[in-house]
Amino acid sequence: MNDARWPTVGAPFALPVGSTLLLVVAAVAAQSHGRLSALAVTLLCGLVVAGMSAMSDPIAALPLGAIGWLTATSFAQSPYGELHPGSHHAALAAVTLATSAAAGLVAGLLGRMTTSARRGATLINMSRLSVLASAVDRRRQLWALALGAVVLPSLTAILAAARDSLNLGDDLLFFLLAVVAVAIVGGFWPAIVAATAASLLVNWYFTEPFHTFTIAQPDNLLALLLFVLVAITVSSVVHLAARRSQQASRSRVEAEALLQLARSVLGEDDTPAGILRHLHDANRLGLQLLERVGQEWAPLASVGDLTGVPTTHMSVRSDLLLVVHGSLTRHDRQLLEAGSGQAAAALDRDRLRTQAAQSEALAAGNRMRTALLAAVSHDLRTPLASIKAGISSLRQTDVSWGPDDEAELLEDIEESTDRLGALIGNLLDMSRLQTGAVQPFVQGTSVEEIAALALRSVPGGSSVLVDVPEDLPLVQTDAGLLERAIANLVSNATRYAAGGQSPELVAHVDGDGLAIEVVDHGPGVAPADRDRIFEPFQRLGDHDMTTGVGLGLAVARGFVEAVGGTLTASETPGGGLTMTVRLPVLPRQVVDA
């Protein structure tokens, strides 16, 4: 029974249809010549009025009752077509019709309430009423009423003066013209008021006997009834035309809003907030989208004025709720239903995009780690492979090695062992730095001694030109860490100086501290890359043998910073790279003591 709906027609339909039905009742009664009792005709009229009142807007019950009364009073009994408002029968008809109209009104209200309660759509009926009332705006309605108030009395005065030269038909046409004018200006309801007033005026001033509501001539009553029917019908047509044009403009706004929604889905604004913004642009309502998180409702997006009590909660999905602030029409509701579905879809798409970006980042991280692992495992395996190749060669029994071959193989084994040892040392140093396990033992240290130790530990260190004056102040540092840092810098410098000018190791006083420079004349590093070279694991994959995985400079900077110094790279005048270590100097008085 969910789909059962109370039949509802607007007053502009109900009034002409009701009036026509009543005219039919009147005609049948007049033709029956007494075979239909007065009570039967009155009840028939009451039935029509009750039925139409129940089906139509509540406000139509009043005019329907009035027309019903007019019909019942005039056609219930012979003489038919005469109106005697003061008669006993007129009073009876008034009571019957008023009861019928009231009963129809109440039945209609109850029926609508019961069938629509389940749908939560009381708002729809309210909105229908508001649409009816506002098909023509209130200012125009007031203007129309004023027009009627001026024109109808004037017209009555003029026509009354000319009563001798005009008959009732002419009078009615003039009044009809006035009512149509009011309908054009003010729409349905002012026209109904004008038609009622006009019919009363005609009855009072222009039907015999004059100056009573009694109508003695059946022709006159028929003419008056037809006048009322035509006036109502014209008003209804004007009203419907106005309403249609208003619906058309609403539809245009809706279509525009839906188009905007579609665009935002296709375009960049494909987020719940973007969709809500477009809905707000179309209806100026305050909107908030809530998402269920556990037991709570958390706001996802909101737009417009959210103060005050929400008027409607629309369930978008089991986990999404749209809260509306502000009065809502049926059209708004339809648009919101479409739009909130879009918002839910946009939310899902938004989440998917975020997930895709996250997995892309994870995948990139994985590729990075894989390449890093390849680089480290290559650098570990290669010297190991040389060592094993050399040893397994020497252990071969099918060949007797000459002294030269044997020396060469042994030299390779030793060199590879040193390389492996240095790499493992750097890896361990790096992990000490990264886990924060470096605890420098800082004391006054002579740079001269450190330089000598560092040069001795580096292959090719003997080729480095050294300029370290003997009278330099002691530096505040950890001797072991500084030695490893300098050794890594020198090792890096000799790698790029191969075949060219020898690298230099220079130390001098620099402001409050002391600077140690390792200078090479190799190809150098572009200024933009000078910070990057201190990052660990610069090389990925196993393609470049010359540089190693790039731990040396990272370890050097880590150790220098651990002892409170700085390590920077700059260009050597004439080309190449200069690495500068700056260290604090031990205060002189401590040395003196």
Place this chain on the structure above:
Amino acid sequence: MTSSVVVIDDEPAICRALRINLVAREFGVVVAHDGASGLAAVARERPDVVILDLGLPDMDGVDVIHGLRGWTSTPIIVLSAREQEAAKVAALDAGADDYVTKPFGMDELLARVRAAVRRSAPAADEPTITTADFSIDLAARLVTSTDGTTVRLTPTEWAILEVLARNRGRLVTQRQLLQDVWGPAYESETNYLRVYLAQLRRKLEPDPPRPRYLLTEPGMGYRFAYA
């Protein structure tokens, strides 16, 4: 006639050790330190075997294999620190004949080189292959164990054994074995191979769980071990 080898590797110590060993066994040796000069050396020297590192400074070793396979079928032995199966399969699919991971034993590598040279310069095929535990008569299609009894093999088992024996010492990829025995449509049915190799080992190996002759090269294929 001396055989020649081109070694393409950017690690000087490995190159030196390979050169000393190969020269001592009377191979002609040419060493290249990157992919481009390696390709040029192979084109110039027309070696019997190429030993190739995959991590070269100028190009990837797999691209070197593609470059070589465009015009020559010279055996290529990959010598690489890459130990993942994907790397091995990529190199073998590109056309490498064998794959040795670093660090490696020199005797093992020399055995692979010898096996490769045998293929590149096929001598008159020995009709009979004799091991310590059985002998295979390729002409008579007969397997005899050392105590004189005949080992009964199904036609499929014989076909697999024959392929491995004719390529003795060399790696036979799963794909090659499947194609030779079952046909091109069966190249991906590697589970067939596991079943039949297990049967062959039960019939031929003195200790099947620890095979001496019919060796599995994980991720790559099978090898008939024969010094």
